[in-house]
Amino acid sequence: MTGRAGWWFLLPWIVGFLAFTAGPMAFSLWLSLNHYDMLEPPEYVGLDNYREALTDDRVGTALWNTLFFTALHVPSQVVLALALAGLLRRAGRAAGFFRTVVYLPVMTPPVALAALFLLLLNGQNGAVNAFLGWFGFTGPNWTTDPVWIKPGLVVMSLWTVGSTAVLYLAALTRVPPERYEAARLDGASPWRQFWHVTLPGISGTVYFTVVVNTIASLQVFTEAYTMFFGARGKQSGEGDAALFYVIHLFREAFESLRMGYASALAWGLFVVIAVVTAVQVRLSRRYVHYEGER
Amino acid sequence: MRGWLVGVVAVLVCGCGGLGATPADAPNTLVTMGFGQPDEHATARVAVFRAAHPEVDVRINEGAFDEQQFLSAVAAEDPPDLVYAERRKLGSYAARGAVLSLDDCVREHGVDLGEFREAALRQVTHEGRVYGLPDFAMTRVLILNNSALRAAGVDPASVSTTDWSALAELVARLNRPKRIAFDPKVPEFLPLWAKANGVDLVGTRLDDPRVVEAVRYTAELVRRQGGWASFKAFRDTFDQFGAQNAYVTGQLAAMPMESWYLNTLATNSPDVDVTIAPFTDRRGRPLTESSGQAWAIPKGARHPDLACRFLVTMTDADTWVTAATARRDALAAKGKPYGGTFTANRVADERIFREVFDPRGNRILERGVPQVLALQDEAFALAPSPAASELVRAWEGGVNRVLTGRQSPEDAMAQAQREAERALRRVGAR
Numbered sequence: 001m002t003g004r005a006g007w008w009f010l011l012p013w014i015v016g017f018l019a020f021t022a023g024p025m026a027f028s029l030w031l032s033l034n035h036y037d038m039l040e041p042p043e044y045v046g047l048d049n050y051r052e053a054l055t056d057d058r059v060g061t062a063l064w065n066t067l068f069f070t071a072l073h074v075p076s077q078v079v080l081a082l083a084l085a086g087l088l089r090r091a092g093r094a095a096g097f098f099r100t101v102v103y104l105p106v107m108t109p110p111v112a113l114a115a116l117f118l119l120l121l122n123g124q125n126g127a128v129n130a131f132l133g134w135f136g137f138t139g140p141n142w143t144t145d146p147v148w149i150k151p152g153l154v155v156m157s158l159w160t161v162g163s164t165a166v167l168y169l170a171a172l173t174r175v176p177p178e179r180y181e182a183a184r185l186d187g188a189s190p191w192r193q194f195w196h197v198t199l200p201g202i203s204g205t206v207y208f209t210v211v212v213n214t215i216a217s218l219q220v221f222t223e224a225y226t227m228f229f230g231a232r233g234k235q236s237g238e239g240d241a242a243l244f245y246v247i248h249l250f251r252e253a254f255e256s257l258r259m260g261y262a263s264a265l266a267w268g269l270f271v272v273i274a275v276v277t278a279v280q281v282r283l284s285r286r287y288v289h290y291e292g293e294r
Numbered sequence: 295m296r297g298w299l300v301g302v303v304a305v306l307v308c309g310c311g312g313l314g315a316t317p318a319d320a321p322n323t324l325v326t327m328g329f330g331q332p333d334e335h336a337t338a339r340v341a342v343f344r345a346a347h348p349e350v351d352v353r354i355n356e357g358a359f360d361e362q363q364f365l366s367a368v369a370a371e372d373p374p375d376l377v378y379a380e381r382r383k384l385g386s387y388a389a390r391g392a393v394l395s396l397d398d399c400v401r402e403h404g405v406d407l408g409e410f411r412e413a414a415l416r417q418v419t420h421e422g423r424v425y426g427l428p429d430f431a432m433t434r435v436l437i438l439n440n441s442a443l444r445a446a447g448v449d450p451a452s453v454s455t456t457d458w459s460a461l462a463e464l465v466a467r468l469n470r471p472k473r474i475a476f477d478p479k480v481p482e483f484l485p486l487w488a489k490a491n492g493v494d495l496v497g498t499r500l501d502d503p504r505v506v507e508a509v510r511y512t513a514e515l516v517r518r519q520g521g522w523a524s525f526k527a528f529r530d531t532f533d534q535f536g537a538q539n540a541y542v543t544g545q546l547a548a549m550p551m552e553s554w555y556l557n558t559l560a561t562n563s564p565d566v567d568v569t570i571a572p573f574t575d576r577r578g579r580p581l582t583e584s585s586g587q588a589w590a591i592p593k594g595a596r597h598p599d600l601a602c603r604f605l606v607t608m609t610d611a612d613t614w615v616t617a618a619t620a621r622r623d624a625l626a627a628k629g630k631p632y633g634g635t636f637t638a639n640r641v642a643d644e645r646i647f648r649e650v651f652d653p654r655g656n657r658i659l660e661r662g663v664p665q666v667l668a669l670q671d672e673a674f675a676l677a678p679s680p681a682a683s684e685l686v687r688a689w690e691g692g693v694n695r696v697l698t699g700r701q702s703p704e705d706a707m708a709q710a711q712r713e714a715e716r717a718l719r720r721v722g723a724r
Contacts, residue, residue: 035720038369039390039593057709123527143530145523146698240691241698254362255683256717257390 032263042260049264059265061240062248063272065150069244070217072154077213078206080161085168099169103162114226117156118143128155143227146241153224153242157217164209168202175201200289207288211280218273221246245269323351324600327367328359328587329378335430335635338620343607350600359383361683364592368392373592375601381417381428381588382686385678388418388425390721393590395423399602409611413584413675414638420678426588427609428638432552433582433669434486435662437559440567442473442547450569453548455490456578458511462518468547469519474529474540476519477549478512481693485676486550486583487512490575496677500689500711501704510703513696522697534558541566552585553666557633560658564631570662572669584673586638614642618650631656634663636670643670684717 032049034042053059084102091098108116120127121142129139142152175198183193199206221244228242229251249269253262331337331354344352359379367373377384377393387393400407407415410428418426438450446468455461461476468475478487485495487508495505516525532540535558540546542563550573559566572580589605591598607613614637622632631654634647647667653659679685692710695701701709 037390038365039392118530122530123524125531141523141527144526146700148523240695251687254365255687257365258720 028263028266031260032267034260036259037257038259039257045260049261050268052261053264053268058240058243058248059245059268062243062245065241065243066218066220066245069150069153069220070214072151073157073217073220074210074213076154076158077161077164078210080158081164081168081209082206084161084165085172088165088169089172099166102165106160106162108159110222111226113156113159114223117152117159117223118227121152121156149228149241153220153227156223157220164213167205167209171202171205172198203288204290207280207284211277214276214280215273218269218276219246220244221250225250245272319596320351321597322349322600323353324376324597324604325353325355325374326376326378326604327355327364327374328357329354329376330356330358334620334624335617338617339608339613342613342616343604346607347600347603350604352604365392368592368594371594373594375591375595375597376604377590377592378429378587379590381414381426381586382676382678382682384426384588384590385417385420386680386682387590388420388423389678389680391593393425393592394595394598395425396427396591396602396605397423399591399598399606400424400427403602403606405606409639409641410609411584411638411640411670411673413673414586414588417675417678418588418590426590427605428586428588429609430586431636431638431670431673432554432585433636433666433673434483434550434552434573435556435582435665435669436548436571436573437541437551437555438548438569438571439541439544439546440569442468442544445544446547450571453569454571454574454578455550456574456576458576462511462515465515465518472528473545473547474519474525474549475547476515477529477546478515479550480509480512480516480697481690483550483583484508484512484689484693486573486581489583489674490573490581492575494674494677495689496679496685500692500714501707505689506703506707509693509696509707513693513703516697522699535562537562539563539566541568553636556658556662556666560633560653560656561625561630564656564658566658568658568662570658570665572665580669580672582669582673584638584670584675588638609637609639611639611642611645614639615645615650618642618646622650622652626652626654630654631659633659636666640671643667679718680721681714681717685714688713688717 031042033044033046035045035048036042088095088098088102121129123129123139123141123144126139126142128142132139140148142148142155179197179201180193183197188196224242224244225247229247245265246269249262249265252258252265329336331340340352340354344350355374359377361379361383364373364377364379379387384393388395399405405427407424411431414428414431415424418424418428436453436455438453440450443450443453448464448468453461453464465475480487484505488495488498488505491504491508493502493504493508498505513522516522519525520528528545532545533543534540539559539562541559556570559568573582575581589608591601591605595601614635618632618635621635625632632650632652633656634651635643637643637646647663651663653663676682688710689707691713692701692706695706695709696703700706
């Protein structure tokens with residue numbers, strides 16, 4: 001009776017999972033073996049879509065852009081969030097205020113964020129280059145020079161670093177103070193304290209944020225699409241510099257009406273994410289420490 | 295207990311799945327997609343239909359046309375009764391069977407297709423059958439900044455796109471920091487430059503030497519003005535719709551532009567000193583590209599007869615004149631000039647510019663509008679293609695690769711041609 005009651009409690013989730021996750025995934029897997037343009041019934045083509053994906057130049061470009069962005073974005077996010085969390089921890093009585101300030105930008109809708117950063121990052125009169133100019137640097141054309149588009153998007157992505165920072169702040173408060181005391185007695189410098197006490201103490205949280213941010217980065221879409229492929233995209237000439245994998249997938253699906261091919265691309269991305277995550281899980285065994293583990 | 299749970303699940307499933315009749319199924323209901331009512335051109339025309347058919351509940355689904363939304367609706371057999379979209383796209387949907395032929399509708403209502411401009415009508419005609427009725431019509435003209443040109447010792451009357459070498463020299467002469475001397479408006483205006491060089495972009499190979507030459511030339515114009523990255527970043531700073539637009543501030547000396555911009559300039563900066571001139575091909579003949587929207591009835595529409603009546607009314611000359619009059623009166627109430635309404639209906643245009651046009655002494659309109667009108671019937675339009683979006687994406691991608699210096703014009707357009715062929719093969723294979 002107890003077991004049956006448990007299933008009843010699980011039922012809403014199971015129904016939701018089957019209807020909105022497992023079902024669409026299974027349908028997409030089947031669709032990836034078909035040509036389907038939404039107007040005619042699907043036509044079975046076997047593995048043709050997967051073969052085409054392997055020879056599609058734009059898939060290679062999009063994958064490279066996405067991995068490049070991820071490689072820049074994730075470490076930048078971790079470092080900046082750690083720095084902010086460290087500062088927040090020392091905020092004293094105003095901690096609540098500063099926590100709110102740091103988290104507030106996360107509330108900005110992504111499309112508004114993209115529109116805002118098109119202005120801030122403008123190479124000719126944007127605020128970012130004006131700021132760099134105060135220190136004698138000539139900033140690049142972040143939004144129009146293909147070389148600088150992805151770094152510009154990384155700069156923009158740091159706007160939402162607050163969500164990671166508050167997680168790190170919570171983790172930092174859980175590191176036992178006696179460990180720092182012992183380290184200081186042993187003569188450890190602040191850097192060695194960070195490296196040998198702080199980082200191992202919060203490694204579980206860092207690992208979690210790295211995995212989650214990596215998956216999110218591999219699916220980057222909204223901001224880049226708004227900035228370079230939406231209505232403005234008709235007049236943009238940045239070429240493929242901002243063509244991320246999910247943008248390519250979206251355009252194949254909803255501009256070229258190739259639902260089968262787009263489904264194959266989606267499964268390709270699923271495999272990439274699974275491989276990257278598996279590597280991270282493997283590495284975590286060596287570098288991540290949890291309280292209570294021997 | 296079990297019965298109650300089943301009931302809850304049934305209600306949830308039916309709610310999510312949209313089972314049962316919807317308000318759109320009701321008789322005498324018309325649902326549109328892709329059409330908004332930002333001004334009197336829309337509201338007055340809808341009012342004409344409502345007055346003639348008070349029994350019909352017209353539901354305007356405000357918002358721009360969304361390809362994904364439209365095709366999903368057609369695929370789900372839940373389309374709107376009418377769709378309002380770019381003619382170029384409707385031609386593609388016609389080829390794919392997503393919209394209905396209007397031949398019966400046109401015949402039944404005695405619509406004289408001869409009233410419509412040929413280029414516009416051709417864009418919505420597929421295999422001899424008409425699939426849409428054209429609505430607005432935009433053309434492209436050269437807009438020259440007299441002040442900037444004269445300050446550099448250049449007579450605006452001497453500026454043209456006929457002699458490409460002379461234009462390139464002019465760019466070198468006019469080029470200054472914080473000023474664009476001549477914006478060729480590529481990649482979006484590539485069809486115009488290609489046509490000026492003697493070739494239609496749709497129906498010709500994208501790696502045709504004349505297309506490649508047009509790409510090379512326009513990219514070179516941009517390169518001479520600092521290269522794409524800084525050129526584009528500077529252009530992005532323009533206040534296109536404001537009183538301090540690039541013609542007022544002197545940030546721009548010349549560019550080809552859609553005809554609607556005359557009204558924007560006349561309204562927001564009525565005193566700016568500009569010359570409106572035709573874009574010319576390399577033999578000096580005036581040349582322009584026509585584009586705009588059209589009305590069509592999607593496959594599976596619930597009320598095709600009502601929809602037919604609606605689109606016939608919306609594109610009728612009398613309706614256009616009513617809308618133009620309402621627009622003129624609304625602008626006059628604000629003390630602003632009315633620069634006319636450019637439609638794809640020739641009869642409507644003749645009447646609007648004879649009976650309603652009210653420039654109120656605005657020089658931009660008084661000089662510019664006759665230029666636009668003279669070009670209307672000479673305009674060419676991109677031929678419909680079942681892979682229209684992919685073709686545009688292919689050539690724009692090619693031009694972008696040249697602008698950003700990643701490929702030579704030859705290689706870029708050869709790749710564009712391969713992409714276009716693949717897209718056409720895919721559509722043709724279905």
